Amino acid sequence: MLIPIRDHNPPRRRPYVTWALMAANIAIFALYLPLFGDDYALMRFFAQWGMLPARLSAGQGFETLISHQFLHGDLLHLAANMLFLWIFGNNMEDVWGHWKFLGFYLLCGLAAGALQYLSEPQSMIPMVGASGAIAGVLGGYFLFYPRARVDMFLFLIVIFRIIPVPAWLVLGSWFVMQVLGGIGASIEGGGIAYWAHAGGFIAGVVLSLPLWLRMGGTAYWEKCLGTPPYDEARYSFVESNVPKAGRKRGIRVSPWRR
Numbered sequence: 001m002l003i004p005i006r007d008h009n010p011p012r013r014r015p016y017v018t019w020a021l022m023a024a025n026i027a028i029f030a031l032y033l034p035l036f037g038d039d040y041a042l043m044r045f046f047a048q049w050g051m052l053p054a055r056l057s058a059g060q061g062f063e064t065l066i067s068h069q070f071l072h073g074d075l076l077h078l079a080a081n082m083l084f085l086w087i088f089g090n091n092m093e094d095v096w097g098h099w100k101f102l103g104f105y106l107l108c109g110l111a112a113g114a115l116q117y118l119s120e121p122q123s124m125i126p127m128v129g130a131s132g133a134i135a136g137v138l139g140g141y142f143l144f145y146p147r148a149r150v151d152m153f154l155f156l157i158v159i160f161r162i163i164p165v166p167a168w169l170v171l172g173s174w175f176v177m178q179v180l181g182g183i184g185a186s187i188e189g190g191g192i193a194y195w196a197h198a199g200g201f202i203a204g205v206v207l208s209l210p211l212w213l214r215m216g217g218t219a220y221w222e223k224c225l226g227t228p229p230y231d232e233a234r235y236s237f238v239e240s241n242v243p244k245a246g247r248k249r250g251i252r253v254s255p256w257r258r
Helices: 016-037 039-049 053-057 064-070 075-096 098-119 131-144 167-188 194-214 218-224
Strands: 002-007 149-156 159-166
Touching: 002 075, 016 039, 016 064, 016 075, 016 098, 039 064, 053 064, 053 098, 064 098, 075 098, 075 131, 075 194, 098 131, 098 194, 131 167, 131 194, 149 167, 159 167, 167 194
Parallel strands: none
Antiparallel strands: 002 149, 149 159
16 A cells, blocks of 8 residues: 655645645534434435535536535545645645635536536436545646655555655556546446546646646746755654564445545
8 A cells, every 4th residue: 555645845835725625624524523423314414515416417506516525425535635635735825826726726626526427417426525626736736746756655564665756656647547447437336436536637737737838838847857946855764663574475335426
């Protein structure tokens, strides 16, 4: 298992909007957390505020294209999304500026919801989660900082390592997995809105393209070789006193999409 834990791309300004989005997602989740003790009440809540394609097809619930971006199916879903927003959101807010970044984020979420809707316009499964909007953040980051280093935590039974990987490989492989997952889900079904992730990522690249061109386009890449245009963050590692262990040889289907 490989999990991103941080990048080496410090922002030049405080990411107030990123922090506010994280706080809003966490606070909203805390407000409806008691509903997880009642499956019927939880599903009614998600059907009301999650993005339900069949409801949109009936000309209702367009507000859910925004509201679904602040709902999550469980604590792990929330934690994973907030981790990605924490790592990559601050740099995109730095590029866009605070209020433009907020608009960019919400537009990516709208595009994500739209592609998921088009893939299954009569679906009765509500979609919840900030994943589509955050995928847009990843798409923008992919365009601006393809060679920025991202530290990945490798966990493989008894092997624990932190491996720096270029952003283009981390985010590009993530996008490919979403597309392949979307093709598989179209054939076999599933509980993850892969097309929303792919749609958000594409929207992030497309919406960021004019800004990237104004900043020089490929000249911007040549100037900083696809890395941050300022000194990257450096981290020191402390040797653990935990003894090394030797190697030994030797779907759950959710009633909502995330």
